[in-house]
Amino acid sequence: MLDVIGLSKKYNKTLAVDNVSFDIQNGTVGVLIGPNGSGKSTIIKSVAGLLRYTGEIKINNLPNKDIEAKKVFGYIPEIPAMFPLLTVREHIVYILKAYGLEIDNEKIDSLLKRFDLTDKQDKLGDELSKGMMQKVSICCALAVEPEVIMLDEPMVGLDPKAIKELKIIIKELKEKNCTILISTHMLEMVEDVWDMMILMKEGRKVGQYYKNQMGDKDLEELFFELTGEEDE
Numbered sequence: 017m018l019d020v021i022g023l024s025k026k027y028n029k030t031l032a033v034d035n036v037s038f039d040i041q042n043g044t045v046g047v048l049i050g051p052n053g054s055g056k057s058t059i060i061k062s063v064a065g066l067l068r069y070t071g072e073i074k075i076n077n078l079p080n081k082d083i084e085a086k087k088v089f090g091y092i093p094e095i096p097a098m099f100p101l102l103t104v105r106e107h108i109v110y111i112l113k114a115y116g117l118e119i120d121n122e123k124i125d126s127l128l129k130r131f132d133l134t135d136k137q138d139k140l141g142d143e144l145s146k147g148m149m150q151k152v153s154i155c156c157a158l159a160v161e162p163e164v165i166m167l168d169e170p171m172v173g174l175d176p177k178a179i180k181e182l183k184i185i186i187k188e189l190k191e192k193n194c195t196i197l198i199s200t201h202m203l204e205m206v207e208d209v210w211d212m213m214i215l216m217k218e219g220r221k222v223g224q225y226y227k228n229q230m231g232d233k234d235l236e237e238l239f240f241e242l243t244g245e246e247d248e
Contacts, residue, residue, distance in 0.1 A: 017040065017042055017074075017164070018040045018074070018195050019039045019072070019074040019077075020037055020059070020062075021074070022037055022070070022071035022072065023036045023037070023059065023071035023072075023073065024070045025055075025062060025067060025069045032058045033055040033059060033219050035220075036059065036219075037221070040196070040212070041195065042163075043193040043194070043195070044190070045186060045190055045196045045206075045209050046195075046196065046197045046198070046211065046213065046214060047198045047200060047214070048060070048197060048216065049199075049200065049203065049214070050222075053218070054217050054218060055216050057168075060094075060168050063080060063166055063197070064093075065080055065081045065086070075088065075089050076163060087116075089162055089165070090157035090160055090164070090165040091157060091165070092153050092154055092165070092166070092167045092168060092170050093153065093168050094168040094172070096149040098141030098144060098152065101140060101142075102140065102141050103137060103140055103141075104128070104133055104141075104148075104152050105124060105137040105138070107141065107152050107156055108124050108127065108155055108156055111156040111157075111159055117159075117160060123159065127155040127159060128155065130185075131151040131154065131178055133148070133151055133152070136148065147173040147174055149173075150173045150178075154182065163193075163194060163195065164194065164196075165189065165194060165195070166196075166197045166198075166199075167196070167199070167200075169202070170182060170200070171202055186198075186209050203235045204236060206235065207235050210235060212224060212225065212226045213225050213227075215239070223242065225238065225242075
């Protein structure tokens with residue numbers, strides 16, 4: 017479960033996020049959407065514990081910066097960062113060790129296979145393309161079997177096969193009662209996986225809407241309708 021309670025963040029005198037609250041229950045896929053400058057990135061970085069902020073963020077009822085909360089949290093950033101001298105496989109091993117988990121080679125092999133990285137597992141971090149880096153970042157987050165996972169623009173740079181596989185994995189995580197938050201501009205990519213959306217505009221939450229309450233409207237249609245943005 018993910019709880020964001022009264023989150024506010026200023027950059028100097030600019031209020032980027034203004035008293036935002038929302039919650040995502042276990043087994044739910046939440047999507048965080050909004051126009052550029054709406055505060056999505058600030059919320060994502062705050063949840064990940066990368067920013068100072070006012071308010072509360074809880075992961076499974078624990079403060080998000082608590083070590084026990086971090087142990088059950090997985091994060092796929094928008095811009096993956098690789099260690100230049102670690103191989104693809106070593107990145108996953110490193111994350112498992114950082115979480116204090118057993119090195120399960122069968123699990124690592126399975127993740128590499130799902131994202132077509134088996135024959136690239138010995139490539140170094142500075143030899144990877146943007147798409148391959150994204151795949152490694154996804155594998156690292158999934159390897160720890162998180163109870164709460166956050167994905168920031170996870171499909172950018174991925175090939176169609178990897179996008180399809182990631183959607184399957186998101187559905188599998190949901191079936192395992194995982195809490196999932198996805199921040200994205202690519203609304204069509206999450207159309208068939210989302211359960212609820214948090215809509216942001218100008219640093220404020222416009223609303224929290226559930227798919228089963230929206231009738232036949234698709235996510236993109238709702239976005240333009242609720243934000244007043246023009247559909248070009």
